[in-house]
Amino acid sequence: MDYTAVIGLEVHAQLRTKSKLFCGCSTEFGGSPNRNTCPVCLGMPGVLPVLNRRVVEYTVMMGLATHCRIAEESVFARKNYFYPDLPKGYQISQYEKPVCEDGWIEVPVRGGVKRIGITRIHMEEDAGKLVHESGFDMSRASFVDFNRACVPLIEIVSEPDIRSPEEARSYMQTLRDIVVYLGICDGNMEEGSLRCDANISVMPKGADTFGTRTEIKNMNSFRFLHQALEYEIDRQIEVVEGGGRVVQETRLFDSDRGVTVSMRGKEEAHDYRYFPEPDLVPLRIDGDWISRARENIPELRSEKIHRYITDLDLPAYDAEVLTGDRAIADFFEAVVEAGAHPKAASNWVMGEFIRLVKDRGPEAGRISPVQVARIIALVDSQTISTSAAKEVFEEIFETGRDPERVIEEKGLTQVSDEGALREEVRKVLEDHPDEAAQFRAGKEKILGFLVGRVMKATKGKANPKMVNEILRDLLSK
Amino acid sequence: MDLYRLTIHDLHEELREGRVTSNQITESVFDRIAEVDGRVRAYLTLTKEAALEAAARSDERYRRGDFLGPLDGIPIALKDIFLTEGIRTTCASKVLENFIPPYDGTPVVRLKEAGAVITGKLNMDEFAMGSSNENSGFFPTHNPWNTQYVPGGSSGGSAASVAAGEAIGALGTDTGGSIRQPASHCGVVGMKPTYGRVSRYGIIAFASSLDQVGPLARTVTDCSILLRTIAGHDPADSTSAEVPVPDYPSLLDGKVEGMKVGLPEEYFSEGLDPEVERLVREAAHALERRGMKMVPVSLPSSRYAVATYYIIAPAEASSNLARYDGVRYGVRVPDAESLMEMYKRSRSRGFGAEVQRRIMLGTFALSAGYYDAYYGKAQKIRTLIRREMDEAFSKVDVLLAPTAPTAAFPIGEKMDDPLQMYMSDVYTIPVNIAGVAAISVPCGITPDGLPVGVQLISPPFGEEVLLNVAFAYEQERGTFPNCPL
Numbered sequence: 001m002d003y004t005a006v007i008g009l010e011v012h013a014q015l016r017t018k019s020k021l022f023c024g025c026s027t028e029f030g031g032s033p034n035r036n037t038c039p040v041c042l043g044m045p046g047v048l049p050v051l052n053r054r055v056v057e058y059t060v061m062m063g064l065a066t067h068c069r070i071a072e073e074s075v076f077a078r079k080n081y082f083y084p085d086l087p088k089g090y091q092i093s094q095y096e097k098p099v100c101e102d103g104w105i106e107v108p109v110r111g112g113v114k115r116i117g118i119t120r121i122h123m124e125e126d127a128g129k130l131v132h133e134s135g136f137d138m139s140r141a142s143f144v145d146f147n148r149a150c151v152p153l154i155e156i157v158s159e160p161d162i163r164s165p166e167e168a169r170s171y172m173q174t175l176r177d178i179v180v181y182l183g184i185c186d187g188n189m190e191e192g193s194l195r196c197d198a199n200i201s202v203m204p205k206g207a208d209t210f211g212t213r214t215e216i217k218n219m220n221s222f223r224f225l226h227q228a229l230e231y232e233i234d235r236q237i238e239v240v241e242g243g244g245r246v247v248q249e250t251r252l253f254d255s256d257r258g259v260t261v262s263m264r265g266k267e268e269a270h271d272y273r274y275f276p277e278p279d280l281v282p283l284r285i286d287g288d289w290i291s292r293a294r295e296n297i298p299e300l301r302s303e304k305i306h307r308y309i310t311d312l313d314l315p316a317y318d319a320e321v322l323t324g325d326r327a328i329a330d331f332f333e334a335v336v337e338a339g340a341h342p343k344a345a346s347n348w349v350m351g352e353f354i355r356l357v358k359d360r361g362p363e364a365g366r367i368s369p370v371q372v373a374r375i376i377a378l379v380d381s382q383t384i385s386t387s388a389a390k391e392v393f394e395e396i397f398e399t400g401r402d403p404e405r406v407i408e409e410k411g412l413t414q415v416s417d418e419g420a421l422r423e424e425v426r427k428v429l430e431d432h433p434d435e436a437a438q439f440r441a442g443k444e445k446i447l448g449f450l451v452g453r454v455m456k457a458t459k460g461k462a463n464p465k466m467v468n469e470i471l472r473d474l475l476s477k
Numbered sequence: 478m479d480l481y482r483l484t485i486h487d488l489h490e491e492l493r494e495g496r497v498t499s500n501q502i503t504e505s506v507f508d509r510i511a512e513v514d515g516r517v518r519a520y521l522t523l524t525k526e527a528a529l530e531a532a533a534r535s536d537e538r539y540r541r542g543d544f545l546g547p548l549d550g551i552p553i554a555l556k557d558i559f560l561t562e563g564i565r566t567t568c569a570s571k572v573l574e575n576f577i578p579p580y581d582g583t584p585v586v587r588l589k590e591a592g593a594v595i596t597g598k599l600n601m602d603e604f605a606m607g608s609s610n611e612n613s614g615f616f617p618t619h620n621p622w623n624t625q626y627v628p629g630g631s632s633g634g635s636a637a638s639v640a641a642g643e644a645i646g647a648l649g650t651d652t653g654g655s656i657r658q659p660a661s662h663c664g665v666v667g668m669k670p671t672y673g674r675v676s677r678y679g680i681i682a683f684a685s686s687l688d689q690v691g692p693l694a695r696t697v698t699d700c701s702i703l704l705r706t707i708a709g710h711d712p713a714d715s716t717s718a719e720v721p722v723p724d725y726p727s728l729l730d731g732k733v734e735g736m737k738v739g740l741p742e743e744y745f746s747e748g749l750d751p752e753v754e755r756l757v758r759e760a761a762h763a764l765e766r767r768g769m770k771m772v773p774v775s776l777p778s779s780r781y782a783v784a785t786y787y788i789i790a791p792a793e794a795s796s797n798l799a800r801y802d803g804v805r806y807g808v809r810v811p812d813a814e815s816l817m818e819m820y821k822r823s824r825s826r827g828f829g830a831e832v833q834r835r836i837m838l839g840t841f842a843l844s845a846g847y848y849d850a851y852y853g854k855a856q857k858i859r860t861l862i863r864r865e866m867d868e869a870f871s872k873v874d875v876l877l878a879p880t881a882p883t884a885a886f887p888i889g890e891k892m893d894d895p896l897q898m899y900m901s902d903v904y905t906i907p908v909n910i911a912g913v914a915a916i917s918v919p920c921g922i923t924p925d926g927l928p929v930g931v932q933l934i935s936p937p938f939g940e941e942v943l944l945n946v947a948f949a950y951e952q953e954r955g956t957f958p959n960c961p962l
Contacts, residue, residue: 039580043800045573046560046582046679048714078796080843082820089799144804273843275852278685278793280715 001241002205005233006213007162007198008119011175012153013185014126014193015058021125021152022049022092033131033145041150043087048279051076055152056099058184059123060285060293062154063100065178065300066118073284074099076123076277081270084144085128093155095274098122099285106302107174109167116171117159126151160199160210165229169222172196177301181326189221196225201246202236211236212246216260218253228253232260304329312342321350327362328354334369340376348372352390356397366400367393374403382463388412416463418470421454424462425470428453439475447471480505481642482959485699486726488645489547492539499532499539499550502645503594506552509642510596513962518618519628519638521557522565523597528552531594538592547702547726549592554644556635557598558605559585559690560679568681569613570603572801572808572827582679583714584648584690584707591706596644599634603829604798605655605683607631608901611892612831619888620663621960622927626885629659629901635693636663640960646694646703650680652687653786654881654905657917660693661880661930664919664957666700666947667693669905671937672912673718675704676711682797684790685716687909695957697918697948701725704940723941731949734768738946739873741776744904750883753929756921757879760931763953764877764946774869774876778861782907783899785862788842788855789910794832795839801827834895859910866911867936875946876934879904880917884927904932914940916947919957926961 020027023040040047063070077095103118128149133141156175162168176194179185186193201213216232219225231253236246250269251260299307301323308319323329328349335345353372357365375396379389384407395406407413415421428450429436439446447468454467480488480502491497507525514520535550544550560566560578567573581589588595602612610618610633618633620626621641628637632649636659639647649656651669660667668691675690682688692703702725709722740761745754761771803809803823810826813819828836842851869876881901891898908915914937917930931950935943 042805044560044579044806045566045568045576045681045800046578048678048716050713050715080796080799082799082802084802084804084816087800087805089802090796271845273796273840273845273848275792275796275843275848278716279682 003202003233003237003240004205004207005163005200005202005229006160006210007164007168007200007229008160009158009162009168009171010197010199011156011158011172012195013156013175013179015055015152015154015184016186017052017054017058017152019052020150021052021055021123022150025150027151029147031147033143034147036147037149041087042146043089049092049277051280051283052152055123056283056285057289057293057296058182059099059121059154060290061182061297062156062179062184063103063121064290064294065182065297066100066103066105066121066156068100068103068118068121070285070290071097071099071101072286073097073282075282076280077274078277080273083127084142085130085149087128087146087149091125091127092277092280093124094122097282099283105171105174105178107167107170109170114161114167116161116167119157119159121154121156124153124155125149126153165226165233168198168229169226172222172225174302181298181300183298183326192220195220198225198229200229200232200236202233202240211240212248214246214248214260215250216253217250217263218255224253224255227255227258228260231258235260301326312336314342314346318343318346318350321354322346328357331369335372335376338370338373340373344376344380345372348376348393352393352397356394360397365397367397368400371396371400371403378403378407382414382416383407384412384414385460385464388414388460411459412461414463415458415461416466418466421462421466422470422474424454424457425467425474428457429474436475479509479642481509481645483645484696485547485551485645485694485702486696488551489549492550493544495539499535499594500529502550503528503532503552503596506596506642506644513621513641514643516619516624516962517621517637517641517643518616519599519634519641519643520554520597521567521569521600521615521634524564524595525597527564528594528596535592535594545590545592546706548588548706551593552596552645553588553593553703554596554599554635554638554647555585556601556632556647556649558601558650558681559598559648560681561585561595561598564598566598566681567614568604569601569615570827570829570832571614572824573806574614574808576806580679583676583711585679587707588648593706599632599638599647601634602631603832604681604794605631605650605652606794606831606835608654608658608898609886609888609891610634610659611888612829614829617888620885620927621962622664622885623925624962625887626927627662627888629662629881629885631655631659632667632693633659636660636665636667639663639665639693639695641962642959646692646699648690648703648707649693650683650688650690651905651909652683652689652790653909654902656691656693657905657915657930657932658881658901660917661919661932662885662928664922664928664930664960665693665695666697666916666918667691667930668700668704668916669908669914670704670708670940671718671914672909673716674708674720674914674938674940676709676714676717678711678713682793684793685797686793687786687790689909697916697944697951698726698729700916701729701944704944718938720938725941725944728941729945729948731767731945731952733764733946733949735770736875736946737770737772737873738764739772739774739869739876741774741779741869741876741878743776743779744878748882748900748903749879752923753879753881753883756923756929757877757931760918760920760950760954761877764950767949767953769946772873774873776862776865776869776907778858778865779907781858782862782910783903785855785858785910786902786906787838787899788851789859791835791839792842792852793839795836795843798828798832798836803827831895862907863911866907866913870936874935874942875939878932878934880930880932881905884923884925884929908934913937914943916943918947918950920950920954922958
């Protein structure tokens with residue numbers, strides 16, 4: 001029998017605000033443990049949360065970008081459970097009245113795009129991190145680092161509209177593009193800034209009631225998401241085919257073995273005892289606030305790709321590559337803005353620029369979009385050769401110096417003086433009479449060798465096109 | 478005249494005139510503590526050294542003529558629910574027995590900025606859960622009017638210290654009557670301001686939607702001075718109101734003629750001690766003599782207030798007290814075999830019986846499948862009680878009622894009957910549920926020699942009117958006697 005998988009994703013995105021959700025502590029990572037903490041995020045007695053309004057702005061931006069309805073009034077709620085990384089014994093989240101509801105996004109799937117519903121987006125605080133130490137005499141000690149406690153998260157819950165691991169991956173990729181383009185999350189799955197849980201069930205193809213679902217946790221890369229779902233679908237089908245029943249439970253993905261394993265059953269599920277957070281007043285979001293958030297939404301990746309293809313006449317491949325990183329796309333657009341032809345700009349950005357950024361790191365780049373446009377113009381006007389231009393590009397990438405000056409200093413100006421070039425060609429032909437004879441005898445290929453000799457003699461400054469023409473002219477005499 | 482017997486108002490006059498020093502007042506109060514606290518047991522922690530230093534700084538200011546206001550140099554004590562930087566804060570719980578806070582709560586900051594001299598931390602019912610101070614995790618406080626009797630609770634230490642002259646004024650918190658009921662039992666003035674009037678930042682939370690900080694003092698004027706100092710918006714407390722704070726002390730003129738007082742019939746019914754009723758009705762007559770009109774009103778939903786309270790307050794408490802898990806501070810058993818065992822044993826050891834009872838009640842009320850029947854329904858009744866109050870206040874300026882159904886009871890009498898104990902707060906709880914303001918003013922002494930308080934209730938942010946009516950009553954009543962201790 002054929003089966004259909006039914007998948008819904010719960011995605012947590014860590015927001016890139018400077019300070020935490022309910023206190024003024026820095027959200028920066030990498031510091032020594034418990035450095036970015038205060039009585040509030042440590043859950044000391046007597047503390048109260050104060051909402052970071054920037055988090056609300058970011059969440060509303062996300063809601064608008066995913067076509068959600070923004071609630072005029074939304075309410076924070078306490079999710080109660082005990083764990084050492086949870087300082088207050090509850091997490092401040094949202095339950096009955098989230099900020100955003102009823103949205104959708106379009107994701108690329110085989111043969112077109114598919115609309116996936118967004119059930120809700122809500123704000124919540126992150127927990128701390130447990131560090132288990134073994135060795136020395138502390139073989140059984142655990143430590144808690146609260147630097148991450150109270151860092152703002154949004155949880156984006158999808159409708160069960162996803163039907164395959166490929167679609168799940170594409171949905172996740174699209175969400176990632178959106179949060180990264182909005183500038184609200186760095187989108188790094190490996191480091192946990194973007195996390196994902198899946199609810200998944202299978203049913204016979206054509207059926208209209210969903211099977212029993214399981215929840216899969218711990219898929220911290222696009223590849224693991226795909227792998228885990230693929231495994232879980234096969235596992236559930238096997239259970240059903242074998243006459244068994246899928247058990248409602250939470251399962252953990254084991255990336256070493258590529259399998260999902262049972263973590264806890266329905267009976268052991270937490271009762272979170274949600275209730276409205278009495279320490280915060282209901283959040284009211286008026287029209288002004290929403291329009292300000294709307295103004296902050298930049299052109300998103302899917303929109304950029306569309307525009308690059310239709311307005312800038314770029315190949316789809318170029319559009320994909322250039323928009324893969326918003327900073328690259330912004331740089332490319334600035335090069336075009338500075339007067340470069342889009343395809344030429346695309347070639348230089350996709351080629352030299354991305355290569356150097358990867359090689360030296362984005363911080364090392366000193367070159368400005370205007371300088372890139374200038375280099376392109378100098379190549380166009382045949383002032384420098386393409387190979388000289390690459391040398392110039394690299395130099396300016398590192399130093400940010402003026403292109404003309406670099407060309408002058410390096411003596412890279414292309415020689416297009418007919419008389420001078422004729423003189424150089426004549427010398428080369430005199431030095432290589434055998435090769436000249438071979439060409440005259442019909443061995444066309446030898447021309448490349450002769451061009452190379454001229455280029456070498458001119459230290460690469462000769463206009464190669466002219467060298468070619470002059471060679472043919474002199475050899476035909 | 479013993480300095481510790483004087484009011485904030487009078488002591489400030491003396492200080493301004495240079496007739497006494499803050500050092501003398503502070504020494505007088507600590508002498509008094511040394512004399513009587515062995516019998517009253519109001520204090521959990523004394524901070525004499527810091528107090529004398531603060532007094533010296535205050536005296537310096539008076540000498541230079543740049544004192545900070547009417548609280549400058551005045552010895553004030555704090556219920557041990559207020560966080561005090563570097564000074565042990567226990568909430569009268571074993572779970573926090575050795576907890577030294579890293580910061581001062583907002584009301585403490587404001588007192589210090591006003592130059593008040595902090596004398597120490599006062600006993601209370603553990604986590605403010607109780608009406609007799611017998612639930613303190615350390616020892617009960619005794620009523621200075623008769624040390625065989627309870628001082629009331631949960632701010633029992635606050636009321637007893639002010640009554641016994643062990644502090645000139647005190648701060649307490651009131652979640653269901655925890656300032657007013659002990660004030661009534663100890664013969665002092667105690668006020669629960671409107672929810673949101675005073676910041677809750679740095680006050681150990683019991684029930685967040687009901688908790689409110691307030692003053693206890695010997696006179697209405699003193700209460701108004703304390704409230705003026707601690708009230709007002711605090712950016713660290715999102716539920717604190719951005720409502721301007723009037724200069725309460727200067728607005729006390731006792732002119733109440735023509736104003737209306739509502740007498741809610743449900744507050745003068747079965748369960749009210751006849752002697753208490755007589756004294757409270759006498760207080761109403763006193764206000765009539767000042768030209769106020771008595772109007773019968775009805776607040777029928779008040780009868781559900783106690784039940785509503787015992788769902789909402791434990792529910793919030795069950796969550797607020799989850800942080801005492803032994804991980805970061807407080808009691809932790811050292812030899813647990815697993816995480817769950819560490820939680821269970823630490824919390825069982827750290828929390829007293831009443832606190833555990835309420836955590837369980839609250840956990841149950843919030844559980845899946847019970848939420849709507851309990852917490853959900855309680856919230857609906859809360860709305861109803863609020864609406865009824867609003868309606869009553871469209872007809873009258875203030876309400877008048879008993880503070881507690883009886884005078885103080887003997888220590889031990891109600892410890893085995895929690896329901897009986899819960900009924901001590903039957904007249905004070907509706908005020909917290911509705912979020913309005915109320916004050917208890919001493920209105921008489923029973924033949925057994927125990928004081929009784931009358932409760933006045935005002936609409937939200939009506940503290941100005943409330944204090945003025947209380948002031949008028951106090952003028953009409955005359956000076957209230959000191960406790961015999």
